[in-house]
């Protein structure tokens with residue numbers, strides 16, 4: 001089994017006080033998590049707090065977006081180098097909320113991916129279909145398009161330097177989770193598609209599930225053979241709930257080891 005990763009995506013939530021309290025809560029109880037990797041992805045202004053408060057802990061952190069250029073006249077943008085400067089390990093790329101509200105295209109996302117790996121920042125590439133696309137039987141075509149754009153620009157080996165997150169748009173923040181079978185089906189599809197280019201990369205790359213993952217459904221999702229953890233929105237804003245999902249990662253490792 002690949003090492004599970006449970007990553008929080010705080011989205012546009014928080015304040016200095018909230019972030020400090022949440023991190024204290026996570027730190028206080030994260031010692032019990034053995035086999036699962038933990039990470040949190042915060043809004044840019046709070047990265048300095050993560051650098052300060054997570055120093056010396058195994059908890060990794062990152063941002064939720066990055067520019068596809070290195071530096072220069074790009075007002076409002078934040079570069080990979082800047083994220084590295086604050087000790088970021090991860091960056092979420094191509095989240096559906098950015099595709100939807102910030103008009104991010106597959107081409108832009110592929111370039112962001114390139115910037116991240118060129119500077120040794122680990123991208124978490126989000127792919128996923130909308131409800132209409134699922135209802136029209138387009139799920140595989142959509143996630144294939146999202147994945148292929150990154151492979152075309154960066155080559156398949158670049159996928160081994162990142163993480164993929166399957167996030168069905170209809171399950172994000174709706175309380176409607178994909179069933180373990182629905183999620184596994186898409187995860188297996190993605191892995192098979194990668195295997196067509198490279199079997200070693202397909203076996204190695206972690207594919208997370210995201211979309212209303214909570215402590216009460218995490219275990220059955222992470223127990224699926226091609227689901228390697230979660231990208232958690234709402235439930236990552238509560239330390240207890242987030243840690244309970246991380247514990248599900250540990251439980252999945254334990255269950256598959258016997």
Ligand SMILES: O=C(CO)COP(=O)(O)O
Pocket residue numbers: 009095167171172173174175210211212213231232233234235
């Ligand atoms: O978008 C998500 C993580 O990136 C999932 O959000 P929710 O867990 O709130 O559904």
